Amino acid sequence: MWTDDLLDMRYVDKGQDLYLRLAESELTPAAAAVPPSLPSRPRAFPTGPVIGAVGSLVGILLVAFLVLVVMRRRRRRRPSNTGPTTPEGFIQRTTPAPTVPSSELSSLKKATGDFSESNIIGRGGFGIVYEGHLPDGRKVAVKRLIQYSLTDEGVNAFVREVGVMSKLRHGNLLQLLSYCQDGKERILVYEYMKNKSLNLYIFGRNPRLRALLNWDRRLEIVRGVARGVAYLHGLSEEVIHRDLKSSNILLDDNWRPKIADFGTAKLFVVDETDPTLIKSAGYTAPEYLSSERHLTLKCDVYSFGIILMEIISGKRNAVTPALLSDAWESWNQGTISDLLDPAVAQPEPELLFELERCVQIGLLCVQQSPDDRPTMSAVVAMLNSNSLQIRAPKRLMLDNKNESPLHEADRSTQEASGTSRSSYSVYLT
Structure with missing residues (x-):
């Protein structure tokens, strides 16, 4: 800024050089040529760009500082998420996953x-x-x-x-x-599940409560449970529930089933053995009960098969010695209606076909060998398509004590000792 009077330098004694600092882009070619007798003109200081850059940098630093303050406050409110590893391979955390909100x-x-x-x-x-x-x-x-x-x-x-x-x-x-x-x-x-647990209806002593679950509702419950288990098994990190049973199936206002109680669930690892046995009488797969405690997705398939039989019959597998053998006989001899819960009205003749398919699917799910059991995705497909062909289940050797398939070692021991099969086991033929 020039605050003095304007003077014509041509009239000042001995003259005076005046230097102007301009951007090179503002100079014309003629003006840009500096006479040899004059010193080179220094360039103007870029005040505007510098001020803009400094302002942007200050803004970025301020935002970063605010983010850092917020993160530190959140960490102070929340304990550390890491801890020692448990024997089952789980990290023992003091704070669960942050995707679920906490309540006071x-x-x-x-x-x-x-x-x-x-x-x-x-x-x-x-x-x-x-x-x-x-x-x-x-x-x-x-x-x-x-x-x-x-x-x-x-x-x-x-x-x-x-x-x-x-x-x-x-x-x-x-x-x-x-x-x-x-x-x-x-x-x-x-x-909140208004209609509470499934076992209150299928095992209840009140015939009126049992009758509330007619065949159509029972079939939809079976399909819903199958979809839920198939979803668990189909995740990128496959989840095994490990404790599927009728008491862990809850019913909402519309009788839609929802699988609950995931305190025993774990991620599936191929060829994994489970050091901590999760056993519910009547629902546990035979290979999981063995000394190796071999754990696969097919353990859940077995438990689902038991639940399916219980929903149809209204009988608890843990206290009914011949539930699975009765299911086999009913399917094999074509007397499926005899297996249905007496408190439930007999379905229409055209619906008996669905009942027969359900029993056949249930028998496939409780096969002794895990390889003979279908996947849960296949079970969902079979339950929802009457035109889909279903293979016949293999015969089972059942232990009358807990109505579960015998292990190969148990079978060979009984055969070698000549034990009467009527005392300890029953062949399904």
């Missing part, structure tokens, strides 16, 4: 009336389930782990259930809404 303990106490006895809707080996009411009016099921069960096994089951269920999104799997980890409290919050 105070809000869950308020929702359940401070875990009132009057709000209890179920009990299990590790916890008690309460009916809860959220501020927006929604009902939820609040599963609170029992304090004395918070051993390493109990804590690992909690972490496993949150970790697995946070990744699952399927209409036939119970949805985990949130979790709470506060001191010694471990709590899981699920969507």
